Each structure stands twice: as C-alpha cells, then as structure tokens.
Amino acid sequence: MPTGVAIRDVRGQLFDAAERVLLRDGPSALTSRAVTTEAGCAKGVLHRHFTDFDAFLADLVLDRVARVERQAAELRESAGTGTVVGNLGGALAEVFGSVAVAVVSLVTSRDEVRARLRQARPTGVPVLAEATAMVASYLTAERDRGRIAADADIDALAPTLIGAGHLLFADRKGVPPEAAAVEKVVRTVVAGVVRGPRA
Missing domain, CATH: 1.10.10.60 (Homeodomain-like)
Known part of the structure; x- marks a missing residue:
C-alpha cells in the first residue's frame, strides 16, 4: 500500500x-x-x-468474542421459530465454521495472550465460554416457550453441545462437517428434552 x-x-x-x-x-x-x-x-x-503483537492478538480474540455475543442475541431471538435442532445446528456451524476452533488453538499456544485475556475475561476459554452462554440462553428461551422440558438441565446441555460441536469442527484442515452431521449430534444431545412436533 x-x-x-x-x-x-x-x-x-x-x-x-x-x-x-x-x-x-x-x-x-x-x-x-x-x-x-x-x-x-x-x-x-x-x-x-497496538502496543505490541500480543496486545493485537488479545484484541483480535476479544473482537471475535464480541461476534459470538452478537450471534447469541440473534439466536435467542429465534426461539420459538424453526426447530430447536435446526437453530442449534446452525448456531454451532456458525461459531465453529468461522474462527472459533482456530482462536482456541491460538489462546492455548500463546502464554502472554492467555494472560492478557485473563485480565479482561477471568473465567473460561474465550469464545468457547461465550458460545456456551449463547446456547444456554437460547435453551432457556426455548424452555420458557415450552419447546424444551421444564426440568431440562441447561447447565449440562449447553457445554455438552459446545464440546460436541468443537470436536466435529476440530480438524482445521479437513472438510467441515455437513449440516446433517451437526444436526444429528444436536438431536442426540437434546433428544430427551425437546417437546412438540415443531421443536
């Protein structure tokens, strides 16, 4: 330039x-x-x-965290529409189909970046923690609408879905899983709590 x-x-x-x-x-x-x-x-x-390259990388991660937080609002607003499995499958594909898996490897490979992020966000792995909160918020909204069982353990379901999604997309160089494969995993995880024919 x-x-x-x-x-x-x-x-x-x-x-x-x-x-x-x-x-x-x-x-x-x-x-x-x-x-x-x-x-x-x-x-x-x-x-x-940026003061240095690690500051740049920490800000990059925080910027991508903000994207997940925006996606969380959109997912929560979709509660009651479409299907629970379809909404969750789409959300997982969007989070992990972009940069989430790569951000996790970046954070785990750079001690200084991890230390800076702990100052801004002291708990959880950046992006994964926000993605888990996103799924939990959505499941709560669906429970409020009766499409998820009232006794569903959302605190267990949300990290299970994020962990399963992360494993599906973990091979950064491979072909991303098809939507049907993602939805199959989601359907398996939420099978016992989804209610109604259009859920």
Missing part, C-alpha cells in the same frame, strides 16, 4: 487479515509481518495501533 494512503477501519482490516492467516496456516504462522502482508499494509501500521 503506498505511503500516505489512509486505511479505513485499520483494526478491522488487520483482524480480518489475522483471521485469514490463522485459518489458513494456523497459530504458529501468525506473526506481525504475516498479518500486515496479508492486509497489504506496512508493518508499522500494526504497531501504531
């Missing part, structure tokens, strides 16, 4: 570039040079906006 040309939404462009590198090449390939090369800008651009 020529010197002196303004970049709009620098943070967003750098985060998107980092996500592409992370998804394509994994956390070990994620360097400031790889990110700025992918973004098509000078290396100094990243360092003008």
Whole structure:
C-alpha cells in the first residue's frame, strides 16, 4: 500500500487479515509481518495501533468474542421459530465454521495472550465460554416457550453441545462437517428434552 494512503477501519482490516492467516496456516504462522502482508499494509501500521503483537492478538480474540455475543442475541431471538435442532445446528456451524476452533488453538499456544485475556475475561476459554452462554440462553428461551422440558438441565446441555460441536469442527484442515452431521449430534444431545412436533 503506498505511503500516505489512509486505511479505513485499520483494526478491522488487520483482524480480518489475522483471521485469514490463522485459518489458513494456523497459530504458529501468525506473526506481525504475516498479518500486515496479508492486509497489504506496512508493518508499522500494526504497531501504531497496538502496543505490541500480543496486545493485537488479545484484541483480535476479544473482537471475535464480541461476534459470538452478537450471534447469541440473534439466536435467542429465534426461539420459538424453526426447530430447536435446526437453530442449534446452525448456531454451532456458525461459531465453529468461522474462527472459533482456530482462536482456541491460538489462546492455548500463546502464554502472554492467555494472560492478557485473563485480565479482561477471568473465567473460561474465550469464545468457547461465550458460545456456551449463547446456547444456554437460547435453551432457556426455548424452555420458557415450552419447546424444551421444564426440568431440562441447561447447565449440562449447553457445554455438552459446545464440546460436541468443537470436536466435529476440530480438524482445521479437513472438510467441515455437513449440516446433517451437526444436526444429528444436536438431536442426540437434546433428544430427551425437546417437546412438540415443531421443536
């Protein structure tokens, strides 16, 4: 990119570039040079906006956490529409089909990033914790509408669904599972608590 040309939404462009590198090449390939090369800008651009590369990576994770939180609101609003299995299957595919699996490997592979994230979010694995809360919130909304049994153990169902979803999508280089495979897992997990013909 020529010197002196303004970049709009620098943070967003750098985060998107980092996500592409992370998804394509994994956390070990994620360097400031790889990110700025992918973004098509000078290396100094990243360092003008972040104190160091670990601060950039922590902010990247927090940005992706915010995406899951936005998705949670949309999923909760879908309660009572479609089917429980279809809604949950779509939500898992959206979370794990994007960057969630790669973010987990990034967080576990970089001690300094993990330490910084603990300051901002002291509990749970970033993205997975928010995804679990998203599923729990949705299941609660469906329980309130009678599509999930009143005695359903949501505190057990939500992490079970996230764990199963994570395992389905864990092979970053492989072919993502088909929607039918995701829905089969969801159906198995919630089989005992789903109520009604359209649930």
